[in-house]
Amino acid sequence: MYSLGYDIGSSSVKAALVDLKTGNAIGRTSYPSQEMPIEAPEAGWAEQAPEYWWHCVVQVTQELLRQTRVDPASIQCVGIAYQMHGLVLVDELQRVLRPSIIWCDSRAVGIGQEGLEAIGQQQALRCLLNSPGNFTASKLRWVQQHEPQVYERIHKAMLPGDYIAMRLTGTIQTTITGLSEGIFWDFDQQSLAQQVLGVYGIDPQLLPEIAPAIGKQADVCSKASEETGLPQGIPVSYRAGDQPNNALSLGVLNPGEVAATGGTSGVVYAVTDKLLFDPLSRVNAFAHVNYAPGAPSIGVLMCINGAGIQYNWLRQLAGPQQSYESLEVEAASVPVGAEGLAALPFGNGAERILQDKMPGAQLCGIDFNRHHKAHVIRAGLEGVAFAFIYGMNLLKEMGLQLDVIRVGNDNLFLSHIFSNTVATLSGCRIEMFKTTGAIGAAGAAAVGAGIWGSLDEIKNHLEPVQTFTPEENKEPYQTAYQLWINALKNHL
Numbered sequence: 001m002y003s004l005g006y007d008i009g010s011s012s013v014k015a016a017l018v019d020l021k022t023g024n025a026i027g028r029t030s031y032p033s034q035e036m037p038i039e040a041p042e043a044g045w046a047e048q049a050p051e052y053w054w055h056c057v058v059q060v061t062q063e064l065l066r067q068t069r070v071d072p073a074s075i076q077c078v079g080i081a082y083q084m085h086g087l088v089l090v091d092e093l094q095r096v097l098r099p100s101i102i103w104c105d106s107r108a109v110g111i112g113q114e115g116l117e118a119i120g121q122q123q124a125l126r127c128l129l130n131s132p133g134n135f136t137a138s139k140l141r142w143v144q145q146h147e148p149q150v151y152e153r154i155h156k157a158m159l160p161g162d163y164i165a166m167r168l169t170g171t172i173q174t175t176i177t178g179l180s181e182g183i184f185w186d187f188d189q190q191s192l193a194q195q196v197l198g199v200y201g202i203d204p205q206l207l208p209e210i211a212p213a214i215g216k217q218a219d220v221c222s223k224a225s226e227e228t229g230l231p232q233g234i235p236v237s238y239r240a241g242d243q244p245n246n247a248l249s250l251g252v253l254n255p256g257e258v259a260a261t262g263g264t265s266g267v268v269y270a271v272t273d274k275l276l277f278d279p280l281s282r283v284n285a286f287a288h289v290n291y292a293p294g295a296p297s298i299g300v301l302m303c304i305n306g307a308g309i310q311y312n313w314l315r316q317l318a319g320p321q322q323s324y325e326s327l328e329v330e331a332a333s334v335p336v337g338a339e340g341l342a343a344l345p346f347g348n349g350a351e352r353i354l355q356d357k358m359p360g361a362q363l364c365g366i367d368f369n370r371h372h373k374a375h376v377i378r379a380g381l382e383g384v385a386f387a388f389i390y391g392m393n394l395l396k397e398m399g400l401q402l403d404v405i406r407v408g409n410d411n412l413f414l415s416h417i418f419s420n421t422v423a424t425l426s427g428c429r430i431e432m433f434k435t436t437g438a439i440g441a442a443g444a445a446a447v448g449a450g451i452w453g454s455l456d457e458i459k460n461h462l463e464p465v466q467t468f469t470p471e472e473n474k475e476p477y478q479t480a481y482q483l484w485i486n487a488l489k490n491h492l
Contacts, residue, residue, distance in 0.1 A: 249440025
């Protein structure tokens with residue numbers, strides 16, 4: 001018997017098939033081979049076509065079945081992880097009304113500020129744990145204000161994972177975790193955030209009915225079965241945003257545990273049982289996958305929009321023959337601090353940790369007589385690491401302990417330069433495990449379908465890869481970080 005997990009990213013769709021007896025992934029694949037395009041019709045905008053996500057799901061499923069040669073009838077359940085904070089709108093026939101406004105789109109920043117002022121900062125933070133910000137609710141308000149002809153046709157407003165689940169099952173649902181990431185959930189009242197809906201003039205009927213994040217949601221329908229090759233009638237039994245799901249994939253479920261990832265964006269995600277919030281809303285708190293009303297499990301999320309996307313941009317500039325491994329070798333040829341070159345990685349929309357400012361990506365301190373390509377590559381890696389440290393310090397200000405951080409083995413943390421920099425400046429031990437978001441989603445689906453007894457099964461099957469510990473000589477890192485901080489201050 002097997003469980004299938006998807007990870008619907010903004011770069012690609014990944015899938016994994018997990019053997020439910022051993023807990024091992026017997027197959028993993030992704031589609032497309034090149035990163036998905038992100039359309040930017042105007043500066044600060046970011047859109048993708050939900051129909052293309054579904055095309056990728058179909059392709060990746062068929063490829064996984066070919067790769068593993070398993071009998072589709074042996075697949076028992078499906079789990080979905082997905083890029084957070086996006087907005088997908090459909091009409092009564094479940095047709096997409098406009099491209100999805102995705103997580104790194106900045107058009108609704110001003111709307112979020114207006115919403116915060118209307119609700120009141122203390123009230124918003126107490127009930128929502130966040131300001132409305134540039135999240136899904138504010139994006140829906142933007143459509144209401146700027147595209148009324150689209151807004152009038154909306155049957156349901158969804159998150160990206162809700163859309164994929166709809167295509168798989170024909171049923172439109174969401175979860176409390178999803179509502180919280182969209183700023184549609186009131187933690188004080190443990191219900192829909194009526195204050196947000198009221199201030200924005202949004203009819204609550206536009207939001208889907210609530211299904212459990214971990215538990216049977218709906219069954220794969222005949223149309224999806226024909227397109228993907230999956231058995232009709234198997235349950236979709238898990239759904240969560242990519243960062244809560246990454247934490248789950250690494251066994252980060254209890255207060256005091258911390259996960260991180262360095263994909264397109266960079267995230268540190270700390271679990272607590274307290275309704276914490278940052279007074280300046282520079283980091284965000286959402287319902288974790290195991291949240292329950294009356295028993296809060298909260299994920300406090302620090303996000304940097306410009307992380308792996310900057311490093312990929314540098315790789316493309318270096319030439320199509322360059323791999324990340326070759327970039328690492330070249331970056332290692334210059335010392336810590338890249339001899340005074342500092343890179344700000346903030347070229348992917350408004351940055352929450354900077355209070356929604358957009359300083360842009362910058363290379364600061366270029367010396368044409370000293371700096372060459374290796375310096376730029378090293379500065380790019382270190383710039384993302386320094387942004388992590390800047391954000392992690394905000395989490396520490398909130399009283400969160402960051403002693404051990406768990407990461408997967410499929411992102412920026414594979415870079416020794418990056419991981420050593422983060423470990424040394426934060427004082428944290430970084431533990432890397434062999435897993436992916438798709439594998440975690442498959443495991444959680446097995447729990448939701450009642451095949452596995454608890455989420456501890458996921459943790460029990462984790463395979464350690466390596467550990468990064470702080471270097472003894474911190475001075476070069478501290479000097480380089482201070483130079484980076486000075487460059488950041490000059491551009492804010």
